[in-house]
Amino acid sequence: MHFDLPDLRLFIHVSEAGSMTAGAKRASLSTAAASTRIKSLEGQLGSRLFYRASQGVELTPAGEKLLQHARSIMRQVEYVKTDFSKYQDGDSGHIRIFANTTAVTDFMPEVLASFLGQRPGITIDLQERLTNDIFRGVLDGATDLGVTSGKIEIKGVEILPFSVDRLVAVVGSQHPLAGSKPVDFKDTIGFPYLGLHDGSTLTQFLKKEVAKLGEQLSLRMQVYGFEQTCRMIEAGVGMAILPESSALRYQKNMKLDIVLLKDAWATRERAVIVREYASLPEACKALIQSIRDYHNY
Numbered sequence: 001m002h003f004d005l006p007d008l009r010l011f012i013h014v015s016e017a018g019s020m021t022a023g024a025k026r027a028s029l030s031t032a033a034a035s036t037r038i039k040s041l042e043g044q045l046g047s048r049l050f051y052r053a054s055q056g057v058e059l060t061p062a063g064e065k066l067l068q069h070a071r072s073i074m075r076q077v078e079y080v081k082t083d084f085s086k087y088q089d090g091d092s093g094h095i096r097i098f099a100n101t102t103a104v105t106d107f108m109p110e111v112l113a114s115f116l117g118q119r120p121g122i123t124i125d126l127q128e129r130l131t132n133d134i135f136r137g138v139l140d141g142a143t144d145l146g147v148t149s150g151k152i153e154i155k156g157v158e159i160l161p162f163s164v165d166r167l168v169a170v171v172g173s174q175h176p177l178a179g180s181k182p183v184d185f186k187d188t189i190g191f192p193y194l195g196l197h198d199g200s201t202l203t204q205f206l207k208k209e210v211a212k213l214g215e216q217l218s219l220r221m222q223v224y225g226f227e228q229t230c231r232m233i234e235a236g237v238g239m240a241i242l243p244e245s246s247a248l249r250y251q252k253n254m255k256l257d258i259v260l261l262k263d264a265w266a267t268r269e270r271a272v273i274v275r276e277y278a279s280l281p282e283a284c285k286a287l288i289q290s291i292r293d294y295h296n297y
Contacts, residue, residue: 003044003073005074006027007038008070008073009027010023010029011049011067012070013026014050014057015067017056018058019056019057020038020050038050045062047066049062067140068140068141072141072275074141076279078094078281079280079281081093092121092283093121093283094125095144095284096125096144096145097143097144098129098133098142098143098147099126099128099134099146099147099148100128100130100134100148100149100201100202101200101201101203102165102202103147103149104126106245107245108126108147110294111287111290111294112124112126115286115287119283119286122283127143128199129201130204131148131204134147134273135148135152135154135157138157138273141275144281144284145273145274145287146272146273147272147291149270149271150205150265152271157273158274159272159273160273160277161270161271161297162270162288162291162292163269163270163297164267164268164269164270165245166243166266166267167202167241167265167268168242168243168244168247169183169185169188169241169258169259169261170230170242170257170258170259171233172235172236172255173234173256175239176191177239177257177259178257181260182260182261183259183260183261183262184262185213185241186213186215188239188241189213191239192220192237192238192239193217193238193241194219194220194222194223194232194237194238195221195223196226196229202241202243209263209265220237226242226246226250227250229242230256233254233256234254234255234256244258
């Protein structure tokens with residue numbers, strides 16, 4: 001059985017696009033040529049890889065399995081290119097990162113600004129993803145690094161902690177909870193809430209916790225980003241649950257009050273997750289160290 005890297009790359013393009021035509025375009029091929037290559041790949045494997053329909057294509061179970069292997073193979077190819085490129089032009093390469101909302105909006109901008117400033121030959125693809133998507137991306141090789149927080153209960157990854165943060169209730173200076181001692185999360189649910197967009201890992205997490213209590217969160221408004229949330233809180237629109245590190249940052253310039261939560265889940269360990277640290281390119285290892293250095297870990 002023989003695999004050509006261009007065929008595996010084409011297969012990934014078609015899988016991610018959900019369309020033979022769109023996948024072929026990404027691979028700079030005609031639709032007919034792409035279809036022929038995919039059929040050849042199916043013949044070698046003796047398995048059907050796609051269900052074909054008028055609206056596009058969908059992976060079969062065999063296709064799902066091949067996609068995991070193909071991504072892993074292509075990622076290893078990129079690792080080899082990156083490792084050997086340092087002998088030609090110094091630090092260079094491309095790093096893809098799947099991260100949760102806190103990482104994307106809180107500390108990754110500063111970390112990446114410093115990291116890229118010192119390594120002009122490196123490019124970064126930072127994507128905000130839900131926690132399960134981060135785990136899946138690391139496991140199937142769709143991303144080099146995952147940045148997440150909270151309990152990690154998956155096998156097949158290496159966990160590299162870099163800090164501990166906690167979730168807190170953030171209210172305006174005139175809010176009934178302002179100046180309160182630590183409270184239970186359930187005692188805050190009756191107040192109007194501000195939330196991040198539905199794609200936020202934090203929003204999804206809080207909805208699950210509310211559901212466990214048999215309650216519903218009264219979301220008065222949803223916004224994008226912690227700064228916008230804090231501005232609305234200061235204006236008296238509502239309250240929110242936010243990472244303490246972010247709340248403290250905005251409290252310096254806004255009239256906000258931070259109330260601690262008694263709930264055990266409010267304290268969270270933040271970590272980078274990877275498939276295999278030893279096999280990562282030096283650029284990825286350097287970025288992980290930069291994240292740890294930023295948090296003095």
